[in-house]
Amino acid sequence: MRKRLKTKFLGIEVNSPLVLPAGIMDMSFSGLSVSAKNGAGVVTSKSLTLEPRMGHKGPVVAEFASGLLNAMGLCNPGIMDGLTEINQFKERSDTPVIVSVFATNTDDFSELTKHVNKSRGDFLELNLSCPNVFDEFGIPLAASKDEVFKIVKTVKEISRLPIIVKLSPNVYDIVEIALAAEKAGADVLCLINTVGPGMLINTKMVKPVLFNKFGGLSGPCIKPVALKLIYQTYSAVNIPIIGMGGVTIGEDAIEMIMAGATLVGVGTAVYYRGVEVFNKINDEIIEFMNKSNYDSLEDIPKLEKLNE
């Protein structure tokens, strides 16, 4: 059965279209391996920065009716230690790894890329879209098509690995950003990062629930926003898309694929359905394929493209 979920992604064989996205259970090689063992076809590291970052004080997450707010603050052990974890993961697993990196300028992205070149990672993901370090870094780079173009072009020239560009949902025109990334040489687009950000208030203590006050929204509440942006992007570009945002059950993953995604990220659902969520969704996708008589992932139809 599971064979039918196998697919090739940029020439690399993956066992399931499900991706563990950046920031979810991925601070260590062993964290990554849990998702891989539980049915993720591809895993992503925490977004790594040149220097280690302790992240924001807690509370760093807040639950609400329809999702999570988080403001981790890009905590990570830094590129060197992060790559060590990734290499250790690769010693133990064949599952392809996306190395996510974060920086605020082209030079730092270049330096990060050089480190990643020497690692056993399979893809390099440029996180241009973290919304939770606004105080520190301002509006995400992903909001400017010129910045996106510049960074991607520079990194593309030196990267040994295919490049995934992670986009922000919080932009006026996703298409112009996506096209800039594609034109600059991006091999894959990944969207969406968290939405908002948003805030919740503790009414008894009259305080924002998150220490950082604001945090990005993830989970079921953002699925419609993700689907819309993925579909617009799919309609405009010719490179594959990793779609994510609120995928919790198999049906959500099918929606992502129909909207234009080739692979599908499952993040916050780990909280709702446990680490087994990948296998559960794999099963649900197969069930859907059976009912609809789709033999392979490639058989699942896409929406007609938007005509611009």
Added chain:
Amino acid sequence: MRKRLKTKFLGIEVNSPLVLPAGIMDMSFSGLSVSAKNGAGVVTSKSLTLEPRMGHKGPVVAEFASGLLNAMGLCNPGIMDGLTEINQFKERSDTPVIVSVFATNTDDFSELTKHVNKSRGDFLELNLSCPNVFDEFGIPLAASKDEVFKIVKTVKEISRLPIIVKLSPNVYDIVEIALAAEKAGADVLCLINTVGPGMLINTKMVKPVLFNKFGGLSGPCIKPVALKLIYQTYSAVNIPIIGMGGVTIGEDAIEMIMAGATLVGVGTAVYYRGVEVFNKINDEIIEFMNKSNYDSLEDIPKLEKLNE
């Protein structure tokens, strides 16, 4: 008990801080009266345009786990018939009415304002932020601080009524937009309009669920985004705010007030809790005030302002 919910808003007495927002059960004088009878302190008309609009084909709404998607397409009977409904409402009720109007340029807004001047409406609301007519009109005016300034300034000069400016959540920097509106003479800010927009897909038929494909998100899923934007705006401006977005229970309304709202809109919750929702939330607010020993709405504390 209910007396404690009375407050003055720009000098006008209102019986409850709850507002029926534009677009909810407000196509006719009788629709407006239902909310007024059920405990809304202020009611808003559907956004009126110069000419009648039939709106989008159906489906115009889609339910999902954490809210609604809608793409009504700004259907309305046009300013003349719309004002007739408002006048008929005012013949029967003392409840203050906000006349919401929509246009795409300063001239049309001016013309609308002249009509509204002759009506029995109490406030004029400029809807600069409808996300569901993108195909027709492009990015909402509320995304440009210069457009906002220009329109508000022009309208302010000719409007007999206090001006409420309804802002979009889908902007990079709500503060610069809010400040532009304030500087141009806005008396009140209203936020937020629907988020996204988003999309949902019917996987059996491989089609977007909404005829318009995309629709704005409302309901519980957008509350954190609303709270954050209201709080940022409250921290920056000196005019009152009507806060809305996902308010479903009394606690949500309290969060809005703590984030900086003076009045609180309740829209999509009509779907979840019926037309009685206003009285239900009024009761829940009173319950909270009792528990926390707040005598009046003005006693409910606000968050400390953000220091910019």
Added chain:
Amino acid sequence: MNNRRTLKIAKIETETDDIKTYSFKYSLNAKPGQFIMLTDFEGGEKPFSISDCTEDVFSITVKRIGEFTSHLFQKRVGDYVSIRGAYGSSFFISKGKVLLVGGGYAVPTFYFLSKVLKENGTEVTLINGARTKDEHLFSKKFNGLGIKVINTTDDGSFGEKGTSVDVAKRMLNNQRENGKMFDFVYASGPEMMMKALQPLLDNVEYEFLLERYMKCAIGICGNCTMDPLGIRLCVEGPVLPKKLVEQLTEFGKYHRDASGKRIKY
């Protein structure tokens, strides 16, 4: 709350040139008088009353009028359409002896109602009216139910000659003379038919199935509200009791189109 279901058309019956009945294998659990919103995500989305509903099958009966219904008429058995509902209020299931007065495409919903009334042991008399023979609906289906049916056409081409209101008037008068009144009257059909019927119903309880332009069908857009009560016909209706109908100043006078503009009858 999301009750959208995407179903294959299981059966299509041609009732007249312009009217078809579509059946679906699905346990809808609707009540007589309720409606669904139907779409194929291409042609729009429109409300239709449920004309039959068993444990595992339900039907709607559609008259081709304009764009959407013409589009729907292209569908074949096995094609998917998507529905949400059942929505709205349903008919009171009266005891005793009841009169059903129906006209046009709104008659089939009385098929579902009659079945439920029969099960309840109620004595049902149906006036099934149409303009002409070719438009007369469901006469065979009603025959199978063991209820009393009076067929009528405006031109006398089938059953009695006259409107269903004419027949109703005669029956109500007869009854009044006999002292054997109906316990309850139900009407479903063109609004002006019901408007004409209303003055005859001073001494009897009734329910009318009304129609207004519906968009959201979940009570938020306000397009279907009726003056001056602000009754949302998609939630508090489409079936309204006498007490409410009597208060509706717009009943039989005007309705609102898709823009909310008042249109006089």
Added chain:
Amino acid sequence: MNNRRTLKIAKIETETDDIKTYSFKYSLNAKPGQFIMLTDFEGGEKPFSISDCTEDVFSITVKRIGEFTSHLFQKRVGDYVSIRGAYGSSFFISKGKVLLVGGGYAVPTFYFLSKVLKENGTEVTLINGARTKDEHLFSKKFNGLGIKVINTTDDGSFGEKGTSVDVAKRMLNNQRENGKMFDFVYASGPEMMMKALQPLLDNVEYEFLLERYMKCAIGICGNCTMDPLGIRLCVEGPVLPKKLVEQLTEFGKYHRDASGKRIKY
């Protein structure tokens, strides 16, 4: 799923210069070994084990170490703090005869465990260790429980002299000679204490309460995972059984700080 509750501090007991017990009137329904995340939305948010939990009151016992705990120590009775949880795995409630080996601020959680074990009819022996008399915890509270307690301090200033592991070693050896082994051993304290204890527990089932840097406490951030299994200590832990502890190569060797960087013990 959102289980945040904002509660007034109902009682504060000073246990030592640096350790206080905070009690809350709230029906938490926690199990021994579980923890809460505590914040005041100003000083950060940190995990604390539940040291007592009755039907309507629960307590935590906190050692002042750094920024957050110093901040917490400023709070008075009646002040609000906000908690979420109880989170994580709990101790197995063994039958028969059990040994509890505790050290430092991690001892109080054994108060809650002991009560539950006693209710279960289990025979409890507790080794309650601290560095010195001034840091020794809960000795009076444990006296009230009717369990066997052996107090020990590294410097002999209170109870026996030696570490709790020294005492445990002696008892386990005695028992082995008597042939009357403990049915289950529980340990809670500094990781190196448990590491030293582990080799003595070849022939007996045990559970350790471990600590790792926790942020989300709901199993998504991955900060608390332990190598090489990727056990998330906030979900699968903090109480881990022998079978898992034995596989954890990082146990007693390193842990990760707030950045995820490995820190050697």
